Amino acid sequence: MTETAVEQPVIAPKPNSGHHKGLYVLFFTEMWERFGYYLMIGIFFLYLIDPTANGGKGFTNGHASDLVGTYIALVYLSPFIGGLMADRYLGYRKAVILGGSLLAAGYFGLAFPGEMAMYISLTLIIIGNGFFKPNIGTILGNIYNREDLKPKKDIAYNIFYMGVNIGAFICNFVAAYLRNSLGWGYAFAAAGVGMLIGLFIFISKSKVIAEGDIRKPVQKDDMPMSKILGLVLLPAFLAAVLGYFMQNFIGHPLFGTPSIDAFMFACVPIIIFYIRLYTTANKEDKRGLGALLAFFTVAIVFWVIYNQNSTGLTIWADQYTDRSMSESVEKVAKPMGMLQTVTTDPHPVTQIDAQFRAVTDGKGNTITVQGPDPYFQNLPKDKWPASGQMKLISTEIFQSANPGFIVIFTLLVLGFFAWLAKRGKEPTTPVKVAMGIFIAGLSSLLMIFAASMTNVYVDKSSMAFLVGTYAIFTVGEILVSPIGLSMVSKLSPPRLTALMMGGWYLVNSIAGKVAGMMGTFWDSFTDKKIYFMILTVAAAIAFVVMMMISKWIAGVVKEKTGAY
Numbered sequence: 001m002t003e004t005a006v007e008q009p010v011i012a013p014k015p016n017s018g019h020h021k022g023l024y025v026l027f028f029t030e031m032w033e034r035f036g037y038y039l040m041i042g043i044f045f046l047y048l049i050d051p052t053a054n055g056g057k058g059f060t061n062g063h064a065s066d067l068v069g070t071y072i073a074l075v076y077l078s079p080f081i082g083g084l085m086a087d088r089y090l091g092y093r094k095a096v097i098l099g100g101s102l103l104a105a106g107y108f109g110l111a112f113p114g115e116m117a118m119y120i121s122l123t124l125i126i127i128g129n130g131f132f133k134p135n136i137g138t139i140l141g142n143i144y145n146r147e148d149l150k151p152k153k154d155i156a157y158n159i160f161y162m163g164v165n166i167g168a169f170i171c172n173f174v175a176a177y178l179r180n181s182l183g184w185g186y187a188f189a190a191a192g193v194g195m196l197i198g199l200f201i202f203i204s205k206s207k208v209i210a211e212g213d214i215r216k217p218v219q220k221d222d223m224p225m226s227k228i229l230g231l232v233l234l235p236a237f238l239a240a241v242l243g244y245f246m247q248n249f250i251g252h253p254l255f256g257t258p259s260i261d262a263f264m265f266a267c268v269p270i271i272i273f274y275i276r277l278y279t280t281a282n283k284e285d286k287r288g289l290g291a292l293l294a295f296f297t298v299a300i301v302f303w304v305i306y307n308q309n310s311t312g313l314t315i316w317a318d319q320y321t322d323r324s325m326s327e328s329v330e331k332v333a334k335p336m337g338m339l340q341t342v343t344t345d346p347h348p349v350t351q352i353d354a355q356f357r358a359v360t361d362g363k364g365n366t367i368t369v370q371g372p373d374p375y376f377q378n379l380p381k382d383k384w385p386a387s388g389q390m391k392l393i394s395t396e397i398f399q400s401a402n403p404g405f406i407v408i409f410t411l412l413v414l415g416f417f418a419w420l421a422k423r424g425k426e427p428t429t430p431v432k433v434a435m436g437i438f439i440a441g442l443s444s445l446l447m448i449f450a451a452s453m454t455n456v457y458v459d460k461s462s463m464a465f466l467v468g469t470y471a472i473f474t475v476g477e478i479l480v481s482p483i484g485l486s487m488v489s490k491l492s493p494p495r496l497t498a499l500m501m502g503g504w505y506l507v508n509s510i511a512g513k514v515a516g517m518m519g520t521f522w523d524s525f526t527d528k529k530i531y532f533m534i535l536t537v538a539a540a541i542a543f544v545v546m547m548m549i550s551k552w553i554a555g556v557v558k559e560k561t562g563a564y
Contacts, residue, residue: 022143022209023156025201030136031163032198033100036107036191038403039171040125042396044068045314047184049358051368053348055184057115058366060358062520065311069516070259071122072307076509078130080270081233083138083502085131086215088225092135092142093206093213099132100199107192111185134501139212141489141497146211150561154486161482162410165403167194176338176394232273240266256520263513267506274503277496288491291556292500294549295433295487296507301542302480303511304518305440305473305535309399311519312531313466316447319356319374320528322460323392324383330391340394342373344384349374355457357523378457393463401467405474413478429483429557430550434543436479441539443473447532456528490561 048064050056059067086095102124109121140160144153171194178187202209243265247253254261278289317323323340325333333339351359351367352374358366375392376384384390420426427435450465484504492500518531525531 019152019156019159020143020146020149020211022212023140023159025205025208026136026140027160027163029096029100029198029202030160031167032194032201033103033132033136033167034164035167035171035174035194036103036198037129038168038399039175039191039194040107040110040188041068041072041310042172042399043175043179043184043187044071045310046318046395047179049318049350050184051348051350051366053368055113057118058350058368060360060364060366061315061356061522063364065516065519065522066257066259067516068310069307069513069519070263071126072310072512072516073263073509074126075129076133076505076507076512077267077270078126079134079502079505080130080499081502082127082130082132083134083499084225084228086135086138087496087499088215090131091213091215092139093202093209095131095135096139096202097199099128099130099135100195100202102128103132104128104192104195104199107195108189110188111192113185133505134499137485137489137501138497139209141485142212142214143209144489145494153489154483157482157486157489158410158414161485162407165406168403169400169407172394172396172400173336173338175396176340177336180340180394228273232269235269236266239268256517260513260517260520267510270506274506277499281493285493285496287556288493288560289500291553292488292491292503295430295484295553296503298437298542298546298549299433299480299484299507300511300514301538302437302440302476303508304514305444305539306477307508307512307515308444308518308535309402309470310512311515312522313447313469314395314399315519315522316450316461316528317398317463317466318395320378320454320456320461321398321463321466322379323375323395323463324390325393333393334391338393338397339391342375342390342392344372344376344388346370346372352377355523355526379460380458398463398466398470401470402474402477405471406478409474410478413475428550428554429487430546430553432479433483434546434550436476436483437539437546438543439476439479440473441536441543443469443476444532444535444539446472448529448536451528451532487557490557 045064045068046056048057048059048067049061050058052058057064082095082099086092090098106121106124106126106128109117109124112121137160140156141153144150144156149156171191174190175187178190240262243254243261243263244258246261246265247258255264274293278286278293281289330339347370348368349371351369351371353359356374356377360366375390417426417432446465446469450461450469454461485501488500488504489497518534522531
């Protein structure tokens with residue numbers, strides 16, 4: 001099978017002992033793209049529940065969780081079509097540039113008021129991510145498919161993943177400063193600026209990564225685009241419509257809300273498509289696809305826990321966590337824009353009941369009343385400030401804990417496994433993934449302790465629980481996320497690499513919607529321990545399943561790459 005360049009022929013550079021220069025171009029492009037994405041997602045839920053008097057949308061926790069979950073789901077569902085378009089028509093560089101342009105437009109659009117502007121902007125971001133996300137990873141994988149670079153592929157993906165987390169770390173400080181001092185619109189616009197910087201880097205150094213922009217000819221067994229549209233996308237659309245109106249047939253939504261029903265139904269034809277890829281594949285491709293699909297299925301649980309950072313953990317940080325700080329810490333935090341001011345003076349706030357549930361009118365709209373900030377509702381009166389004002393760590397800053405820990409822990413974790421490798425005791429890649437899922441479950445277990453040790457309706461929980469949860473989860477993430485990208489590149493048939501990257505993001509899509517669905521029931525869990533217990537038990541089950549299939553998957557990896 002021959003490979004053809006998307007644009008002009010590319011002369012492969014001479015082998016060298018270091019990493020390909022394209023890695024660093026992709027590193028900085030992805031860093032700035034993730035700066036924009038995580039800035040937006042870090043404040044989006046907070047923006048939705050903020051009273052309209054403050055410039056927010058005034059949504060309930062349930063309504064906001066539903067929208068955030070839908071957004072995350074569609075953001076990670078769109079790579080299915082974006083990867084396919086790049087594989088068949090656009091090529092990977094053009095797809096990344098198109099996607100980045102749409103992302104920037106969407107982020108800038110969120111700076112404008114009005115629900116119409118918000119939904120149009122979200123649509124642009126969803127489509128843009130579909131073109132950007134699977135294809136930048138595919139370019140990296142193609143570059144490192146060169147024989148002299150293959151042994152460095154896992155390390156390259158870890159370096160690439162470091163760029164993701166540097167962007168994710170710094171963005172929340174920018175978001176906090178801008179939204180606290182200038183307003184929500186300026187914070188969203190900053191995400192657009194970040195994406196433009198990433199695009200400039202990518203376009204200006206496009207020739208450096210041309211080696212990775214190769215498309216493989218369509219094979220006779222490949223499903224034509226017209227058939228995919230007819231058998232996948234059209235059925236997915238019709239299934240979504242059926243799901244949305246399911247409540248009209250059975251009297252209530254099947255999964256809690258019409259949007260959740262629509263998404264779950266729409267996923268069915270797409271999942272069938274991936275199963276069909278496996279069942280119709282030739283013998284050479286079938287083992288790799290089968291191992292990937294099994295891995296994808298188990299990994300859903302991990303990503304459900306991960307996406308709590310946008311729903312359950314954000315609610316916990318905002319409403320139940322003691323975010324006050326000492327004067328010495330405040331002096332350091334103030335110049336960095338980390339501070340949020342709350343006041344006991346009456347001003348427009350969303351009316352909430354004793355369990356922090358927003359009070360709504362007959363139409364389901366939240367009611368705004370005059371009162372102190374909701375932060376004080378479960379803060380004992382003896383801790384209220386005499387001046388009437390209190391400086392807090394902004395809620396979104398906690399979302400920088402995860403990427404910050406990744407930057408700190410990655411070298412430690414890689415060093416630990418290198419130490420094991422020297423002694424011939426390094427676990428296989430699938431066992432590492434199983435360990436990562438188990439550790440993610442431990443992070444939810446810590447939140448069970450947090451919910452058990454404090455009555456969060458009358459007092460605040462220590463921020464140490466939240467920071468500790470992110471720290472524990474981070475170790476698991478290092479073992480799952482970059483390895484997942486690498487496994488897709490290793491096990492996918494070359495002509496389907498971007499499409500299978502889309503499948504990897506489909507896993508996150510389903511998990512994001514499940515996390516959002518759980519968030520819609522947050523107010524129903526009077527005892528928050530049960531919420532986190534569900535996550536812990538699910539992780540334990542996924543760990544056992546992954547361990548059961550790890551030997552088989554390791555064998556396929558060995559067969560395809562020559563190493564475990």
